[in-house]
Amino acid sequence: MPQIPTLTAVQLAEAIASGQTSALEATQAYLAAIEKLEPQIAAFNQVLADRAVQHAKNIDAKRQSHQHLPPLAGVPVAIKDNMCTSYGHTTCSSKMLANFRSPYTTTAVAKLEAAGAVVLGKTNLDEFAMGSSTENSAFAATHNPWDTDRVPGGSSGGSAAAVAARECAAALGSDTGGSIRQPAAMCGVVGLKPTYGRVSRYGLVAYGSSLDQIGPLARDVPDAALLTQVIAGHDARDSTSVPRPVPDYTAQLDEPIEGLRIGLPKEFYSEALDEQIDDAIHKAADAYKSAGAQIVEVTLPHSRIDTDEAGQLSSYAVACYYIVAMAEAASNLARYDGVHFGHRTDEPVGDIIELYSKTRSEGFGEEIKRRIMLGTFTLSSGYYDAYYNKALKVRRLIANDFTEAFKTCDVLLCPVAPTTAFKLGEKTDDPLTMYLADIYTISVNLAGVPSLSLPAALSKDNLPIGMQIVGPLFSESTLFRAGRMYEKVSNVARLTPALAAC
Amino acid sequence: MIDTKETVTPVIGLEIHVELATATKLFCRCRNRFGDPPNTNVCPICIGMPGVLPVMNRKAVEYSMKVALALGCQVAAFTKWDRKNYYYPDLPKNYQISQYDLPLSSNGYLEVPLADGSAKKVRILRAHLEEDAGKNVHDKPGFTGVDLNRVGVPLLEVVSEPDMNSVEEVMGYARAMQRLVRWLGASEANMQMGHMRFEPNINLHIARGGVTYKTPIVEVKNLNSFRALERTVEYEIARQYAQWEADPDGYSMGKLQKQNRGYDDATQQTVFQRAKEEAHDYRYFPEPDLHPVVVDDEWRDEVAATIGELPLARRARYMETYELSFKHADALTQDAPTGDLLDEAVKGGAEPKRCVNLLLGRAAALANERNCTIAQIGITAGGLAELTKMLSAGDVNATASGKILEKMIAADDSPRQIAQAQGLLVVRDAGQIEVWVDEAIAANPQAAQDARAGGKKQKRAFGFLMGQVMQKSKGAADPARVKQLLQQKLGP
Ligand SMILES: [Zn+2]
Numbered sequence: 001m002p003q004i005p006t007l008t009a010v011q012l013a014e015a016i017a018s019g020q021t022s023a024l025e026a027t028q029a030y031l032a033a034i035e036k037l038e039p040q041i042a043a044f045n046q047v048l049a050d051r052a053v054q055h056a057k058n059i060d061a062k063r064q065s066h067q068h069l070p071p072l073a074g075v076p077v078a079i080k081d082n083m084c085t086s087y088g089h090t091t092c093s094s095k096m097l098a099n100f101r102s103p104y105t106t107t108a109v110a111k112l113e114a115a116g117a118v119v120l121g122k123t124n125l126d127e128f129a130m131g132s133s134t135e136n137s138a139f140a141a142t143h144n145p146w147d148t149d150r151v152p153g154g155s156s157g158g159s160a161a162a163v164a165a166r167e168c169a170a171a172l173g174s175d176t177g178g179s180i181r182q183p184a185a186m187c188g189v190v191g192l193k194p195t196y197g198r199v200s201r202y203g204l205v206a207y208g209s210s211l212d213q214i215g216p217l218a219r220d221v222p223d224a225a226l227l228t229q230v231i232a233g234h235d236a237r238d239s240t241s242v243p244r245p246v247p248d249y250t251a252q253l254d255e256p257i258e259g260l261r262i263g264l265p266k267e268f269y270s271e272a273l274d275e276q277i278d279d280a281i282h283k284a285a286d287a288y289k290s291a292g293a294q295i296v297e298v299t300l301p302h303s304r305i306d307t308d309e310a311g312q313l314s315s316y317a318v319a320c321y322y323i324v325a326m327a328e329a330a331s332n333l334a335r336y337d338g339v340h341f342g343h344r345t346d347e348p349v350g351d352i353i354e355l356y357s358k359t360r361s362e363g364f365g366e367e368i369k370r371r372i373m374l375g376t377f378t379l380s381s382g383y384y385d386a387y388y389n390k391a392l393k394v395r396r397l398i399a400n401d402f403t404e405a406f407k408t409c410d411v412l413l414c415p416v417a418p419t420t421a422f423k424l425g426e427k428t429d430d431p432l433t434m435y436l437a438d439i440y441t442i443s444v445n446l447a448g449v450p451s452l453s454l455p456a457a458l459s460k461d462n463l464p465i466g467m468q469i470v471g472p473l474f475s476e477s478t479l480f481r482a483g484r485m486y487e488k489v490s491n492v493a494r495l496t497p498a499l500a501a502c
Numbered sequence: 503m504i505d506t507k508e509t510v511t512p513v514i515g516l517e518i519h520v521e522l523a524t525a526t527k528l529f530c531r532c533r534n535r536f537g538d539p540p541n542t543n544v545c546p547i548c549i550g551m552p553g554v555l556p557v558m559n560r561k562a563v564e565y566s567m568k569v570a571l572a573l574g575c576q577v578a579a580f581t582k583w584d585r586k587n588y589y590y591p592d593l594p595k596n597y598q599i600s601q602y603d604l605p606l607s608s609n610g611y612l613e614v615p616l617a618d619g620s621a622k623k624v625r626i627l628r629a630h631l632e633e634d635a636g637k638n639v640h641d642k643p644g645f646t647g648v649d650l651n652r653v654g655v656p657l658l659e660v661v662s663e664p665d666m667n668s669v670e671e672v673m674g675y676a677r678a679m680q681r682l683v684r685w686l687g688a689s690e691a692n693m694q695m696g697h698m699r700f701e702p703n704i705n706l707h708i709a710r711g712g713v714t715y716k717t718p719i720v721e722v723k724n725l726n727s728f729r730a731l732e733r734t735v736e737y738e739i740a741r742q743y744a745q746w747e748a749d750p751d752g753y754s755m756g757k758l759q760k761q762n763r764g765y766d767d768a769t770q771q772t773v774f775q776r777a778k779e780e781a782h783d784y785r786y787f788p789e790p791d792l793h794p795v796v797v798d799d800e801w802r803d804e805v806a807a808t809i810g811e812l813p814l815a816r817r818a819r820y821m822e823t824y825e826l827s828f829k830h831a832d833a834l835t836q837d838a839p840t841g842d843l844l845d846e847a848v849k850g851g852a853e854p855k856r857c858v859n860l861l862l863g864r865a866a867a868l869a870n871e872r873n874c875t876i877a878q879i880g881i882t883a884g885g886l887a888e889l890t891k892m893l894s895a896g897d898v899n900a901t902a903s904g905k906i907l908e909k910m911i912a913a914d915d916s917p918r919q920i921a922q923a924q925g926l927l928v929v930r931d932a933g934q935i936e937v938w939v940d941e942a943i944a945a946n947p948q949a950a951q952d953a954r955a956g957g958k959k960q961k962r963a964f965g966f967l968m969g970q971v972m973q974k975s976k977g978a979a980d981p982a983r984v985k986q987l988l989q990q991k992l993g994p
Contacts, residue, residue, distance in 0.1 A: 352591060
C-alpha cells in the first residue's frame with residue numbers, strides 16, 4: 001500500500017472501500033501533512049482536525065457495519081473559505097468576517113460531505129475572492145509549493161496549493177474570472193470552472209454573482225470529474241442553477257474522443273503570451289494531433305489582447321469583466337456594514353453613516369475598497385450607460401464569439417495565465433498588471449461556458465505551465481475526456497513538487 | 503383690462519404600496535405575518551447573511567398580476583428584477599430587490615366614485631413588485647432596534663398618473679384601491695398593520711392674469727393612514743398656495759425646486775426633508791441572482807380567470823337587478839364574500855330586498871361588533887335564504903328574524919328550528935291571540951276605556967294595548983291579527 005497522500009481521491013476512496021486503509025488513517029495522514037507543510041505554505045485559514053477525525057470515524061463505523069459507502073467516503077478535502085459552513089468560521093480571508101460563523105452550509109459542501117468527503121479545513125484566498133495571487137488575504141499570503149518564494153495564483157490559491165502540496169486529496173474553489181483555473185495552472189493541478197448554473201452557488205459568499213461558480217481542484221482529471229459529479233445539479237435554493245440532469249462524468253472518461261476538433265483562438269497566441277507557455281501549449285496540440293485530433297484556428301475577436309507602444313496590454317474582455325464584476329461586488333458587499341453581523345468598529349460614532357464608514361474602512365482591505373469604489377462609480381447615474389450597459393453589450397458579443405467558434409470546433413485550447421507563478425510582492429503595487437493575470441480566463445466566465453485547466457508542461461525553472469480546454473455550455477463530459485486524453489500521454493500528470501514528496 | 507380671474511387646480515398623483523397577503527415572503531419561505539415578536543419571522547435569506555440567494559414566490563407575482571389585470575393594466579410578457587442600492591439599517595442587504603425599467607405591469611386605470619354620483623378615471627402608470635424593508639424601532643432612549651419580520655414581505659407599488667385634482671378624488675382613489683385589493687384577496691389592506699402606505703405628489707396649477715404658475719412638486723413619503731393622507735393633501739394645497747401668493751414671480755422664474763416633505767402626525771403638517779437635487783442615486787442594475795419573469799398568455803389567462811366580477815360592476819348590477827339604492831349597493835360591495843352571500847341566497851329563493859335588509863340590519867350590526875365583514879360573521883347562504891323566505895311568508899317578524907340570525911352564527915340548526923325552539927314563530931292561532939287580547943284589556947281598564955271613548959287619547963291607548971299583547975306573546979303574535987281582534991273588541 002503506497003503512502004496515503006500519493007493516492008488520488010479515486011484511488012483513496014477505493015482503498016478505503018476495500019479496507020486497505022481507513023478513513024481515519026487517511027484523515028490522520030493528511031492532518032500530519034498539514035502540520036508539516038503549513039509553516040511553508042499557509043494554505044489553510046482554519047484546520048478543523050477534531051471534526052474531521054470524528055467524521056472519519058463515523059465513516060469507518062459505517063464501513064465496518066457493511067453499509068453502502070458513498071463515492072468519496074473517507075476522502076479528506078479542503079474548502080475555500082468563502083463557502084459558508086455551519087461549523088468553523090467563514091472568513092473570506094477578510095477582517096470583516098474574521099469571527100463570522102454561518103448558520104448554514106453551502107449546498108456544494110453539503111453534497112460533498114453527503115458523498116463521504118471529510119472536510120479538513122477552510123483554505124486561504126484573496127479577500128472575498130478578489131485577486132489573482134492569494135496575497136490579498138487579511139491573514140497571510142499563501143506560498144506556491146513549487147517555489148515558496150512565488151504565489152500560488154488566486155483567488156483559490158489556498159485550495160490549489162493544498163492540493164499541490166498534498167495537504168488534502170482534493171478541494172473546492174470558486175471561479176469568477178479565473179480563480180480556480182489560474183491557481184490550478186500555477187500550482188500544477190487540475191481545476192474546473194463548470195458551466196454557469198451547473199453547480200449551486202447557495203452558500204458561496206457572492207463576489208460577481210453572474211460570474212461566480214464553485215468547482216473542484218484535484219490531482220488529476222478523474223478526481224475532478226468525480227468531484228464535479230458530486231457537487232453538480234439543480235438546487236431549489238439557487239434560481240440560477242439549471243434543472244438539467246447531470247451526466248455520468250466518470251463513465252467513458254478513459255475513452256479518447258474520436259475526431260476531436262480542437263480550436264486554437266488566434267487572439268490568445270500573441271506576443272503577450274510568455275514564449276515557454278506558447279510553446280508548451282502548441283506541443284500539447286501536437287500531442288492531440290498525434291492522438292488523432294484535428295487542430296483548427298478559430299477567432300474570438302472580442303477577447304483580443306492589444307499591446308500598446310509601451311508594452312501595456314489591454315482587452316475588451318478585461319474591461320468588460322471588471323465593470324460587471326465590480327458593479328455586482330459593490331452591491332454584494334454592501335451588507336457588511338457593522339449593523340447585523342461581522343466586524344463593527346470599536347471607535348465612538350456619532351451617527352449611522354459614521355458607523356458604516358468606520359466599520360467598512362477598518363474591515364475591508366485596499367483591493368476590496370478599490371473595487372467597491374469602481375463598481376459604485378460605474379453604476380452611478382449618468383455613467384451607467386457608458387460603463388455598465390456597454391459592458392453588458394460587450395459581454396453578449398464575447399459570448400457570441402464562443403458560439404461562433406464552436407461551430408467549427410468541439411473545444412478550444414487556450415493558455416490559462418500569461419506567465420508562470422510570479423514572485424510574492426512582484427505585482428502587489430500594480431493592480432492593473434494584476435488584473436491582466438486573468439486575461440485568458442475571464443472571457444469564459446463572461447460567456448458562462450465551462451473550462452478545464454490542467455498541467456501542460458513544466459517550465460525551464462521547474463514551474464508548472466497550465467492550459468485550459470474550453471467547451472460549449474454543459475460540455476463538461478467532453479472536457480474531462482479531452483483532458484484525460486492529454487493526461488495519458490503527457491509526463492506532467494499528477495506531478496508533485498519536491499516539498500510535498502513523501 | 504387686467505384679467506383678475508384666478509383658478510387654482512391641485513395636481514396630485516399617488517403611489518400606493520400594498521403588502522400582499524401571501525403566506526410567505528417574496529424571496530424566502532419565512533411567514534408573512536404582522537404582529538409577531540421582533541425578528542421571529544426571519545431566516546438567513548431575508549436577513550441577508552453572506553452566501554444566500556433569493557428564490558421568487560410565484561404566488562406574489564400572481565397576486566400582483568391579478569391586481570394589475572383588475573386595473574386594466576398591460577401585464578408585461580417579460581419583466582425582470584433590479585437591485586435598488588441604498589444603505590439603511592432596516593434593509594440588511596443594503597439593497598432592495600425591486601423592478602426598475604421593466605415593471606410587471608403598466609397603463610391601467612381605476613374608476614373612482616365621487617359623491618355626486620359621477621366617477622373619475624385615474625390612470626395607472628405602472629404597478630411593480632418589490633420586497634418590503636424591516637422596521638427601525640425606537641423604544642429605548644439612546645438605542646435603535648431593528649425588527650426584520652417585515653423585511654422581504656411582497657410589496658406591490660401602484661403608481662398613478664397625476665390625474666387627481668381634489669382631496670375628494672385622492673381619498674376616493676385610495677379607498678377604491680383598498681376595496682379592490684381586498685376584493686381580489688391580494689391584500690388584507692389593513693391600515694393598522696401597515697398593509698397600505700401612501701406617497702402623494704402634489705402641486706398647484708394657478709392661472710391668474712393670463713399666466714399659469716406651477717408650484718414645485720412636493721412628494722410626501724410613507725403616510726400610513728387615510729387621515730394622514732387627507733391632512734397632507736389639504737395642508738399642502740393650502741401651504742403651496744400661501745407660499746405662491748407671497749411671491750408669485752418666484753415661481754415663474756423657477757426659484758423653488760422640487761422637494762420631499764414628511765408628515766408630522768402631531769401637528770398635522772408637512773415639514774421640509776430634502777430638495778430633489780439631493781435625491782439618492784439608487785444605482786439600479788439587473789438582479790443577477792434571479793431570472794427574468796416570463797408571463798405567457800396561458801399563465802396570464804389562468805390568473806385573469808380568477809378575478810371574477812369587480813366591485814363597481816357588481817354595485818351597478820345590484821342597483822339594476824335588485825333595485826337597491828346606491829348606498830345599500832355600495833355597502834354590500836365593500837368586499838366580495840358579502841355580495842357572494844347575497845347572490846347565493848337570492849339564488850336559493852330569497853327575496854333580494856328583504857335579504858339585504860337582514861344583511862345590512864342585524865348582520866351588519868353583528869359584523870360591526872366583531873370588527874369583521876358581514877360574510878365573516880359566519881352565516882350560510884342557505885340559512886340566509888331560508889330566513890328571508892320565512893320573513894316573506896310572514897312566519898317570523900322582523901324583530902324575531904334578527905334574533906334568529908344571531909343564533910344562526912353559533913348553531914348548526916336551521917332558522918326554522920331555531921325559531922321553533924325559541925318560540926319565535928308568528929302565532930296565527932286566533933284562540934291564543936284572543937286570550938292574550940282579553941287579558942290585556944282586563945289588566946288595563948283605563949286604557950281600554952280611553953280606546954273605546956275615542957277622541958285624542960284613543961290612538962295612544964290603542965297602541966299601548968297592542969304593545970301589551972305583543973309583549974305577552976313575546977313578539978310572536980301576528981300583529982295584523984292582534985289589531986283586528988282589538989278593533990273588534992274595542993270598536994264602536
Ligand atoms: Zn426569511
